[in-house]
Amino acid sequence: MEGHFLVCENAEEEFDISFQVNSTMDSVIPKDQQELYVKAESACNIIKALENTDKQTKKKYFDKLLSLSQVGLVANPAQTETAEFALMKLKDEIVLVEGKRIKNHYMKYLGIDALIIGAIASIVLGICFYFTRWIGCISVLCIIIGALTGTWVSFGARKFEIEFEDLASLEKDKMTPVIRLIYIAVASLIFALLMNVGLIDVKIGNVDISKAFTDIKPALVIGVLCGLVESKIGIQVYNKAVSLLVDNSEQ
Template identity: 40%
Template sequence: MGIFKYIVKNPEEKYDIKFEIEPGVDLDNDMTDIQKSLFSDIENTNNIIKSLSHTNEEIKEKYFNKLYSLASAGFISDNPALAQEALKSLKDEMLLIEGYRIKNKYMLNLGMSVIISVILCWVIFGILGSLFDPSEILIYFVVWTGAMFGTWISFGARKFVIQLEDLSVLEEDKMSIYIRLPYIGICALTFLLFLNSGIFNFQIGGISLNDIKTNIEFQLVLGIVAGLLESKLGVKIFEKAQNMTVNT
């Protein structure tokens, strides 16, 4: 006898499966390890399907129908091993199709946002140049530019191979592009201020802080490094600020 009376498409919520448990069944004790694993995988995969906000509805319906069929086969027909194989094939299909589309679309959107951010950065520099000599603050604009490009490179490196869970949330911190770029840019500028104040030390190979102050290429490298570090840099700045507060 199976552990579920029936499995149906939930009429109250689209792309959701409703499991009706047999009377007297304790899921924790009566399910085998393979059934527990299958049940958990079905729930996770179902959540991913529901989260595909930019996927064609017909394609989502196709994924969901396959998931519903294998769920029925696994628990109503009591063949969890076969259902597990079918689920693996479904996840591979979703990752192949959706992974390619989602990753490339995000990289394109991120890249376009980086370009817009850099253009705005230098438009502001041009406006300031019409008012006074901005050469003293040029380094901040160069570092911001490097940080933007470093962020784009960082995503491509971190998400070189994406997993199924990435289809639901591509970035673990759940930060949107339009918040991520200003956040990282401000972190990079804060890092530069900390360097100029002697709070942080920075050295790559033979490059010192004095070299950075006088060489635009080194300034760009500093910004790129800040972009590559992304949220880690913000954490380091926060920890340093905490230590300063404690010691004062």
């Protein structure tokens, strides 16, 4: 079947493909061409969004995508199945070349940011402890250090394999490494606070997590655990707060 699209390079935007429906065609666009269009458009956006990839390499990916899109959407007859296979191989190639670099780059800067935030927290809380002699300063620092460490480990575990769709943005919530680390550290402190006042009761082995602000061991444990489940901890804290407020308002 003949292709129902007009596909060409967009002269107004770099690494962008212009997809237009061929107005001369009277028949309904075949489903396989619709699906190929959606996939090609998505792939084009990901290629455009690749960071720290030189323009020559991007151009190579782009030219291949443009060519297979024309084969599957424009040609007469349109070789949609062949284009689908070519797109799959192109994605595999991009992941093979870019995946390792992107993941390691993110983990590197996530680790560096964690060290910087940990150092700043150590200085601030060290000064507070010097003037106040409150042992809680050390516990708070342990929670933060544990959360930062757990977050770094969590990313490596969750993103064990990089998919093509991950290349543009490794995290679905779009947080930068610094914002993510600060967010998890604060969420961990809030979680520890809720346990300290008895709103959440958690015990792991012989460690009483509720003593996180008075004992270094549970402080470090709760920090690491919150970091390891960093994708869920914020939601859990939010849901707990909502349930408490709703329950109290209904009484």
